[in-house]
Amino acid sequence: MTTDLPDFAGLLGADRVLTGARRTNGYLRDFSSYSPILENAPSTTTVDAVLRPRSVPELAAVVSAAARHRVPMTLRGSGTGNHGQSLPLQQGIVVDVRDIAGVLEVAPGRISVLPGTIMRDAEEAARATGQELAIMPSSYRVATASGFVCGGSAGIGSAAHGDLWDGNVLAVEILTAEENPRLIRLEGIEAFPVLHTYGTVGVVTRIELRLTPARRYEASYAVFEDFTVAAAFAWDLVNSELRTRLVSLQQAPLVTMFEPVADLFRPGAHAVLILAEAARTEELAGFVRVREGMWQLWPEEPHISEFPFSHTILWTKKAEPESSWLQCRYADDRRGFLEQVAAVSTRYPGVLVQHVELTKGLVVKPMGIPMLRGLPDHEGALDELMNYCRSLGMRLHNPHSCVVEEGGFVGEVGALLALKARTDPHHILNPGKLGDSFFTTRPPATRPPAE
Numbered sequence: 001m002t003t004d005l006p007d008f009a010g011l012l013g014a015d016r017v018l019t020g021a022r023r024t025n026g027y028l029r030d031f032s033s034y035s036p037i038l039e040n041a042p043s044t045t046t047v048d049a050v051l052r053p054r055s056v057p058e059l060a061a062v063v064s065a066a067a068r069h070r071v072p073m074t075l076r077g078s079g080t081g082n083h084g085q086s087l088p089l090q091q092g093i094v095v096d097v098r099d100i101a102g103v104l105e106v107a108p109g110r111i112s113v114l115p116g117t118i119m120r121d122a123e124e125a126a127r128a129t130g131q132e133l134a135i136m137p138s139s140y141r142v143a144t145a146s147g148f149v150c151g152g153s154a155g156i157g158s159a160a161h162g163d164l165w166d167g168n169v170l171a172v173e174i175l176t177a178e179e180n181p182r183l184i185r186l187e188g189i190e191a192f193p194v195l196h197t198y199g200t201v202g203v204v205t206r207i208e209l210r211l212t213p214a215r216r217y218e219a220s221y222a223v224f225e226d227f228t229v230a231a232a233f234a235w236d237l238v239n240s241e242l243r244t245r246l247v248s249l250q251q252a253p254l255v256t257m258f259e260p261v262a263d264l265f266r267p268g269a270h271a272v273l274i275l276a277e278a279a280r281t282e283e284l285a286g287f288v289r290v291r292e293g294m295w296q297l298w299p300e301e302p303h304i305s306e307f308p309f310s311h312t313i314l315w316t317k318k319a320e321p322e323s324s325w326l327q328c329r330y331a332d333d334r335r336g337f338l339e340q341v342a343a344v345s346t347r348y349p350g351v352l353v354q355h356v357e358l359t360k361g362l363v364v365k366p367m368g369i370p371m372l373r374g375l376p377d378h379e380g381a382l383d384e385l386m387n388y389c390r391s392l393g394m395r396l397h398n399p400h401s402c403v404v405e406e407g408g409f410v411g412e413v414g415a416l417l418a419l420k421a422r423t424d425p426h427h428i429l430n431p432g433k434l435g436d437s438f439f440t441t442r443p444p445a446t447r448p449p450a451e
């Protein structure tokens with residue numbers, strides 16, 4: 001261990017401080033390997049130590065010591081982020097929060113959890129009271145609550161309740177990265193600066209998420225000959241009275257790349273993966289039939305949640321390792337959405353393979369996570385493709401950068417930087433990820449000197 005680190009072993013116990021490449025290398029990887037650009041970018045980074053505190057007071061002691069010694073500090077949940085969010089760009093410490101886990105309280109419409117709580121455990125605790133999480137990532141079996149709030153965006157449930165910014169995060173509590181850390185509670189829209197900002201504005205110690213009445217869902221899928229018809233169906237389904245938790249639109253040949261279930265689909269099938277209230281199954285089947293689609297129940301295993309959102313990339317990368325992906329937002333009106341879908345299909349058949357998660361908060365926000373394949377010359381052709389999508393009015397997010405602003409989810413960062421000035425005066429929280437450019441922060445910088 002580098003000698004000028006604080007005595008973390010004295011604070012936590014030696015078994016809670018991991019050092020040496022063999023024990024820390026696993027913490028220098030996440031799912032940014034989906035991106036051909038991010039894949040190699042942070043590979044030169046190292047850490048002095050990985051810390052595994054067991055409680056919020058232990059976490060506060062770590063934060064205080066790191067602030068005193070100006071040690072860069074990157075928080076980490078389960079490391080399933082796709083954008084390199086939890087990979088330290090500067091040497092220092094990684095703090096793994098998975099042992100600070102547990103449900104603190106379940107009340108009507110609200111669950112309060114510790115940061116390292118696995119989202120599935122939160123869902124189970126909610127269900128025990130007749131409620132369910134309004135939203136959770138499709139990686140809910142492994143992802144932590146603080147990782148979802150700080151690094152995610154939407155997921156299972158978003159077809160009915162939208163994304164993180166749609167009132168689904170009721171409150172968060174953060175520790176400031178100061179010698180004497182302060183605990184700040186942020187409620188409702190005050191919590192926005194923490195959402196999807198990669199732990200750059202505070203160390204999250206408590207998360208309060210929205211619950212809704214529990215329902216029993218049935219997984220199924222609909223298949224169509226024509227992709228625009230499938231897209232119109234998906235749009236109408238998410239706007240219907242049929243209570244859906246997932247509406248995932250997948251252009252051919254995506255579903256035939258889903259290895260474990262590929263034989264459910266004939267070549268050329270455009271599919272919509274659906275989680276809808278079990279009691280409405282008959283209506284759903286009818287809804288598909290009048291649109292001349294084919295409807296089937298999904299098999300028991302593997303669960304349907306293993307295929308939408310970023311899971312789709314998992315399977316397409318496996319089928320075609322050279323492929324890549326993008327993130328984008330389509331129009332939030334039906335006509336505009338369908339025009340964009342048709343235009344992209346015509347201009348980039350088989351190249352920009354459309355995958356759209358239909359999320360609906362106050363309005364429908366179709367979230368595109370398309371596969372890119374067979375682009376002739378990566379950089380020039382990609383720019384042209386992105387410019388074409390922009391010319392249609394689509395908003396492009398860049399999944400190939402680990403900098404908050406360049407990811408495109410967060411928009412204006414003024415309020416964020418103002419909060420960070422108060423919460424992270426020594427700039428030790430996940431340095432390089434906010435107010436920087438990915439293209440200038442890639443090489444690991446040296447640690448700022450302690451005062």
Ligand SMILES: Cc1cc2nc3c(=O)[nH]c(=O)nc-3n(C[C@H](O)[C@H](O)[C@H](O)COP(=O)(O)OP(=O)(O)OC[C@H]3O[C@@H](n4cnc5c(N)ncnc54)[C@H](O)[C@@H]3O)c2cc1C
Nearest residue numbers: 077078079080081085138144147148151152153199204309
């Ligand atoms: C197969 C697959 C499917 C996925 N599906 C979805 C999906 O449906 N929806 C979605 O939104 N995402 C999805 N993701 C991305 C990712 O899984 C989620 O965002 C997940 O919620 C991240 O949780 P984590 O515990 O792995 O966080 P990590 O990746 O460990 O961390 C994410 C970010 O949170 C920060 N952080 C963690 N804990 C704290 C804390 N206590 N205080 C401050 N900062 C903290 C980290 O520094 C990092 O910047 C998917 C990823 C994969 C690989």
